[in-house]
Amino acid sequence: MEKKHEVKTSVKDENLIEKRRHQMIRAAVTLFKEKGFHRATTREIAKEAGFSIGTLYEYIRSKEDVLYLVCDSIYNEVHDKLSQIKLENGTIDDLKNAIRHYYGVIDDMQDEFVVMYQESKSLPKGALDYVLKKELEMMDIFHKILKGCIQTGELELTDAQAKLYAHTLVVQGQMWAFRRWALRKEFTIEQFTELQIEFVLNGMGK
């Protein structure tokens, strides 16, 4: 398991670090969403976070660290939320459940998702790898569920298909965040979710 990319800080107090980083991430998401990573300045981030540029740099080493913290925090939040899913035992309902949960998370964190996917390419190499790993983890949640369904015979898929469909599920969810400008006019998140569930289950032969 690759080690987590570390962000150096010169502050000792762990609680303070937690608090400041939280402020920082909130500020950054707001700004990155509005103007993108490159156009948002560190000064603006500090100001929006409620402290000075000097203080910002007490908690990070470089601007890219901010982006990393943003991506990391989003992944963690998503992962936490998805981990709450109670999986039964390889039933289709597990899958439906997971999809509903996942789509709900995406709806809640639309801005964060858009920011993360549009800006993560700006991460330094090491951090990027870490983030791709996280992305795979997310895909893996669905992959596992699908494999569960295969084992119980609820679904008949090759392993390759299971993998592909796991990716597809992840991507179809992200669609809701990325194509808001078009989809919002036609569907509520509930409608979108149910239609996609139907489509996907059909797609997998159910």
Next chain:
Amino acid sequence: MEKKHEVKTSVKDENLIEKRRHQMIRAAVTLFKEKGFHRATTREIAKEAGFSIGTLYEYIRSKEDVLYLVCDSIYNEVHDKLSQIKLENGTIDDLKNAIRHYYGVIDDMQDEFVVMYQESKSLPKGALDYVLKKELEMMDIFHKILKGCIQTGELELTDAQAKLYAHTLVVQGQMWAFRRWALRKEFTIEQFTELQIEFVLNGMGK
């Protein structure tokens, strides 16, 4: 129909404009793919294109114009290629055909797609609107095919579904460009295409 966003040039010779812009776009895609729009400098673009910074600015007004030209050219190319599809008369084969064609285009233009979707947010407002319009046009190609199939009774879908699935088809194609890093390990473009076709047709109840 909204007028095309114009890029001013101080050069008069139309052929030359065509030629230089082509060089410019090729260079820009290469660089944007490598380091993104913001990290690529105008000098690098000019150099990669084979002329001087001064010459670059004879053909554009600002760096953002380069990005616009890139996006515009990609859309045009995709649109051209998709327009070559011979549509019969509302058969499922039309749909399969279109998907194969579309996926083929994406495979051919992977870099361009990634660049376009990752950087288009950096376009100035007016150009962004134009590009979103193009995106809708692309979606509309599939929407029309689906409506054709509905009319002939080949598919049974509500209009809302038709629209959503048109988006889904577009997005699932893009997946191939965006998740290369993961999908390439498991599938060839042909495998990917056929699996997705199967999935999608099942999804729509076929």
Next chain:
Amino acid sequence: MEKKHEVKTSVKDENLIEKRRHQMIRAAVTLFKEKGFHRATTREIAKEAGFSIGTLYEYIRSKEDVLYLVCDSIYNEVHDKLSQIKLENGTIDDLKNAIRHYYGVIDDMQDEFVVMYQESKSLPKGALDYVLKKELEMMDIFHKILKGCIQTGELELTDAQAKLYAHTLVVQGQMWAFRRWALRKEFTIEQFTELQIEFVLNGMGK
């Protein structure tokens, strides 16, 4: 009264702003005099002022701001100095006094005057208006003195004449700055002053 054109700064410490701007203005006058506004580069200004280009831009928004600050500071200095004149009660001596004072100021600030009059056309619209207002204020000082003399009967002039002569007094003073290259060979400032006073008083029928 029109509000003063404001120059934005990102520095908060008022004393520092005062100090840095003073350095900046001194440097700018030196350079503008030597090579004019357009040929003087911001880097040169910063260097001459004794700080870096980055620091310069902490105290201004654009190069034109420097010019504005120069003009503003000159007007303020002139205005301050002329305000020290003790005006009696509409006597010719008031007028003579004012002229002597004014000519003295011009002699002290020759470079500044030349810079201001040659470069102020490069000010952005808003700042230019503000500066023209200041110019009128200067004219008005003499206009008031003349009106005083008219009321006490010391001078017999129409109001139109008073206004015109006020302009003339201002301009004849500036002459000393602008035609240095010719006048310096023939006169000292004292000679120039006394001759002009004599001429002007005669001109007005005294």
Next chain:
Amino acid sequence: MEKKHEVKTSVKDENLIEKRRHQMIRAAVTLFKEKGFHRATTREIAKEAGFSIGTLYEYIRSKEDVLYLVCDSIYNEVHDKLSQIKLENGTIDDLKNAIRHYYGVIDDMQDEFVVMYQESKSLPKGALDYVLKKELEMMDIFHKILKGCIQTGELELTDAQAKLYAHTLVVQGQMWAFRRWALRKEFTIEQFTELQIEFVLNGMGK
């Protein structure tokens, strides 16, 4: 007598040179008045003049040459016009006549005057000297007239006074061009002329 500053050209046909330069000067005055020497580009000058940038450079060596040609042409025009004055024999009427003539010229060529005085500092050293010489020549016209009046006893002035007053006459005329923004509201050129003549004659004790 200093040799006239020469502007190199690669064109042989004298008539053509004359014609093109005339177009060029007209264009330049228009643009310099509007935006100043530095902000007017050579491309704009060429375009306004009705030919291409390449052609412009067939008739000049550098942008500064354009400015020189402008200044030179203005001086020549002024000088020509003032030379038409029929001088009698040292009478005050000669002086009045000259002033009226001069003020008329300034009124006709307001833009040219403003351009010339505001931009001439941008001339290269050699050309600047030539232009200052021209300025002295203009002053000299008045100086001669004054000396004429002194000799006939019409005026009682020291030679120093005669020189100073010659300068003053030149400057007071320019006032009309430079302070248009204020004077125009109060006076017509005729009123201005007559008031200044009265003032000046009084000033010289007449």
Next chain:
DNA sequence: AATGAATGAGGATTCATTCAT
């Protein structure tokens, strides 16, 4: 003689980062 495409030095401005207080 006329044209206009090409050039690249030069200049204004921004902004991540540092460090003394």
Next chain:
DNA sequence: GATGAATGAATCCTCATTCAT
């Protein structure tokens, strides 16, 4: 720990000038 003034490398863009056609 917090602050914010200072720094200067980096970058976009302009425009006078040249030269092949």
